[in-house]
Amino acid sequence: MHGLGLRWPSLPTRWHRFSVRRTLLALVLPVMLAAVGIELALTWGTALQAANSAYDRSLLGAIKAIDSNVSTETGGLSVEMPYRLLEFFELTASGQVFFRVSTEDGLVEIGNAGLPLPGQPLKTGVPRFIDAEYFGAPVRVGAWARELDPERPGRRLVIQVAESTNSRNAFSRALLMQAMWRDLLTVSIVAGTLALVIGWALRPLDRLRREVEARADDDLSPVDETEVPADAAPLVRAINHHLARQRELIDGRRRFVDDASHQLRTPLATLATMVGYARRERDPALLTEALTALKGQIDDTVRRTNQMLALARADTAPVAMTPLALDRLADRCARESWPLAREQGIDLGFDHAGGDIIVLGHEGQLREALLNLLHNALRYTPRGGVVTLQVGVDRSHGDTAVIRVVDDGPGIPADERPRAGERFFRGSNVDLPGSGLGLAIVRAIVRRHFGEMEVAAARLDADGLERGTTVTLRLPLRVPTEIPSPLKAG
Structure with missing residues (x-):
């Protein structure tokens, strides 16, 4: 339905507390009952039409019987009434029967005077039937006209027979009641079947609910x-998908704990040894040297801790993306790195x-990535x-x-470059101490920004040897809009 631009209306909030079975029945039953009402109205019309058709044939039979007993041989109009037929007709009609035989001009009239005629003139030999009232009672009137004397046309005879509508209304009501009970039985059967089928479906x-409830607390x-x-498969x-994200978060926390224990165990042991050595040292010069080394070790431990926190944030922390000028952010990071350079x-x-180069990103994380790239390049460049x-x-x-950071340091061996960005990976040609987390932080941040990181050699010397390292970050480009105010000043 969404492909056609249509959207189903949402249910009221209070309906969400109901079960699926109750909601479906509450929606389906009114529609079915409305359909039953329409069907009963149509049935009533059909029943009246059927009753009129059946009873009108009886009226026409009575008219024909009377017509066969009309005589004009004496020069006047005489009728020998078929009383037995009329008595039988009254029995079948369950009410009073009226008749009228007259000339069309009304000069001669036999029977019940004043029986209503159809509104339009009668056609010769064509019966007409109408619903009317006679002395305040509803009746069905049949009328028929023929030439009084076929040899002298121009003067017509009109015969009318009327009966009470009680019998045919009773017949119609009986048909309607039968249809109503039949439809109500059908609705009951359909509603019961629907409830059973919904429960079965x-x-x-329900089995899925029991399986999930029976799971262990750590089973994701x-x-x-x-x-x-199939309708519930998208929900599952x-x-x-939510469970996978939770596994990633838990795995990220577990990796952080493992990384922290791995990275801090040795520095803390070294710190403890250095503190013990400083406490035993009596020579002021040697004590100052020990404290200086202790300060350097503390700074290195703090940096490793900050890197692990940055990596944990890059892996799991929610990222609020905003438009920012990447060129101005890079300029600020370069200026911040100049003292170290x-x-x-x-x-x-x-x-x-x-x-201006506008991207959609998190300023703090991208700044962290750029500073890590610059710090790595400055640290390993001679x-x-x-x-x-x-x-x-x-x-x-x-x-x-x-964004590219190009240096002329020792570089990364070609066979080891695919591992660049892995946690704790350090090139085999590097002797300086380090945590191996810098490029891992950069890669995690770039991936969170739907980008990619590439590592290659900076150049190829004349002797065919690769020199330096080029780290390239690619980020999706955003259509330029208003530059955020924190970056406008550069």
């Missing part, structure tokens, strides 16, 4: 959707093609080296925003 859901395995009706798939003796440059942060747009990849 919902048995898989997918629910089997093959045992439920949504539940499985000067301390390391490294030339840190920023290359921007010009123009003194006197060059690190360049580039920002632009790549039209060949479906209009994506591109």
Whole structure:
């Protein structure tokens, strides 16, 4: 229905407390009862039509019988009434019977005077039947006209027979009552069958409920959707999707605990050893040296802890996306990294093609990713080296925003690059201490922003050896709108 642009109206809120069986019956029964009402109205009309057709034939028979006893041989009009036939007709009609024989001009009239005639003139030889009142009682009147003397046309004879409508109304009411009881029985059978069928159709859901209730508290395995009706399968798939997200959250917390224990065990043991050494040292110079080393170890532990927290947030924390100018965010990150670059003796440059590059993202997480990239590049690039942060747009990849950090450090061996971004992975050609979480944080953040991370060599020297590292981040490009105020100032 949604494909046609139509939407079903939603049920009132209080109806959501009802069971499916009760809701369906509450919706279906009024429709069925309305259909029964329409059917009974049609049945009443059909019954009246059938009764009129049957009883009108009796009226016509009485008219023919009277006509066969009309005589004009004496020059006047005489009728020898078939009284036995009229008595029998009264018995079958269950009421009084009236008749009238007259000339069309009304000069000669025999029988019950004043029987109503049809509103339109009678056609010769064509009977007409009407519903009328005679002395305040409802009657059915049959009228028929013929030439009084076929040899001298122009003067017609009119014969009328009327009967009370009590018998035919009773007949119609009997048909209506039969139809009503039949329809009510049908509605009852359909409602009962519907209730049973709904209960039977919902048995898989009840079985699913029992299975879920019987699960262990830590069981987040997918629910089997093959045992439920096709209409309920999307709900089960949504539940499985939710369970998968919960598994990811729990796995993320478990990985964080494992990572924390793995990363902090050695630094904390080292800190404990260094504190013990400092407490035993009596030489002020050696004590100062020990405290300096202790401070460095504490700084490294704090950085590792912050990296693990950043990785946990990148994996599981909800992300509120807003439009932001990626080029201005990159410029700010480059400026924040300049003090470290000067301390390391490294030339840190920023290359921007010009123009605002608007993406949809979380400013805090993207800033964390850029700072991690720059910190890694500055940390592993030797003194006197060059690190360049580039920002632009790549039209060949479906209009994506591109961020590149290029350094001339030791690089990552080609056979190890596919593992770049894994937790705790560090290149085999690196001797400096580190946690191996920097690129893992970057990759997790980029994936949360529906982007991708690529790692390649920075250049190929004349001797055929690869030098340096280029880390490329690609993010979906947003159509430029108003730039958020925090980034307008650059």
